[in-house]
Amino acid sequence: MLKLEPTIKKGLQATGRRMTRTRQAVLALLQRTRQPLSATEIFDQLHQEKVAIDLVTVYRTVHVLKELGLLVQLDLHQEGLSRYELKEGRKHHHHIRCQICGQIVDLLLCPLKKVTKLIEQQTQFIVDDHTLEFTGLCPECQ
Secondary structure, three states: OOOOOHHHHHHHHHOOOOOOHHHHHHHHHHHHHOOOEEHHHHHHHHHHOOOOOOHHHHHHHHHHHHHOOOEEEEEEOOOOEEEEEEOOOOOOOEEEEEOOOOOEEEEOOOOOHHHHHHHHHHHOOOOOOOOOEEEEOOOOOO
């Protein structure tokens, strides 16, 4: 069973939502994998674990969890599909994806902080988000 952070429980309660078995299963899977997964990958892995769920329910679940601020949706450009990862307990970060095997690794840094400040000064915009994606070849595919 997933041990929910207090902020996740409060977030669900504040919106009048309950922790369903489906939501629990999706959150637990994403916590175990620590890698962004597509809805299809979530479905496939839960199906292998004998969790009774259909693909439509997975899509609905990740949509609700994203709306609640529990998941982050990643749209990696060359893949053409959305992936999801837990937001709780994770700082802002970027990713690098292997062009051959598709492995995705978190980059636990953001080199754009200074650039963001310069952009805000120059444009008078308040930057609230940005994305940066790296691709390359992982050690196994080199």
